[in-house]
Amino acid sequence: MTTLLTGFEPFDGAATNSSWEAVQRVDGVVTGLLPVEFGRASVVLADLIAQHRPDVVIAVGLADGRTAITPERVAINLTDARIPDNAGDQPRDLPVDPDGPAAYFSGLPVRAIADAISAAGIPAQVSLSAGAYVCNAVMYRLLASVGPGVTAGFIHVPSERDLPVDEIARGLAIAVAVTLER
Numbered sequence: 001m002t003t004l005l006t007g008f009e010p011f012d013g014a015a016t017n018s019s020w021e022a023v024q025r026v027d028g029v030v031t032g033l034l035p036v037e038f039g040r041a042s043v044v045l046a047d048l049i050a051q052h053r054p055d056v057v058i059a060v061g062l063a064d065g066r067t068a069i070t071p072e073r074v075a076i077n078l079t080d081a082r083i084p085d086n087a088g089d090q091p092r093d094l095p096v097d098p099d100g101p102a103a104y105f106s107g108l109p110v111r112a113i114a115d116a117i118s119a120a121g122i123p124a125q126v127s128l129s130a131g132a133y134v135c136n137a138v139m140y141r142l143l144a145s146v147g148p149g150v151t152a153g154f155i156h157v158p159s160e161r162d163l164p165v166d167e168i169a170r171g172l173a174i175a176v177a178v179t180l181e182r
């Protein structure tokens with residue numbers, strides 16, 4: 001079984017992004033770095049999937065201000081950027097895909113993941129919104145595109161100010177293990 005874990009580049013003036021710092025510390029997975037760009041992030045992810053042919057894909061992003069690891073339950077067909085992305089693009093009130101459904105549910109066992117991470121002493125809870133920025137768009141397009149037999153979803157993580165990177169990485173490793181057990 002191959003698992004692809006992706007993180008994002010820094011954005012919004014930050015020097016680092018805990019999502020990328022953490023995924024690099026998870027053993028036994030293939031990792032990839034996504035740009036914080038509406039136009040390119042999903043293209044880079046699709047290329048990584050074509051290259052590695054993973055059985056499990058978990059995209060990981062930073063949700064600054066959150067203090068828990070949050071598997072996302074749903075991606076919505078809405079883009080509404082509060083700040084420009086790293087290419088200067090700032091779509092407001094637009095669908096991710098004008099021809100797509102309103103939403104996609106995660107393919108990950110989100111409740112079991114949150115429970116297992118919490119049981120290991122790391123804060124975690126299921127999230128009902130991945131926002132309306134690049135992460136939600138990546139999750140939406142990922143779920144729209146994965147074929148049968150591929151389990152995919154998205155997890156938001158706190159910044160390293162709120163949870164040490166090693167703890168985030170330990171939580172992500174649990175998320176991978178729980179997903180592979182299913």
Ligand code: PCA
Pocket residue numbers: 008011017019036060061062063130131133134135136
């Ligand atoms: N977080 C942003 C985009 C990249 C990232 O790490 C988001 O939540 O949309």
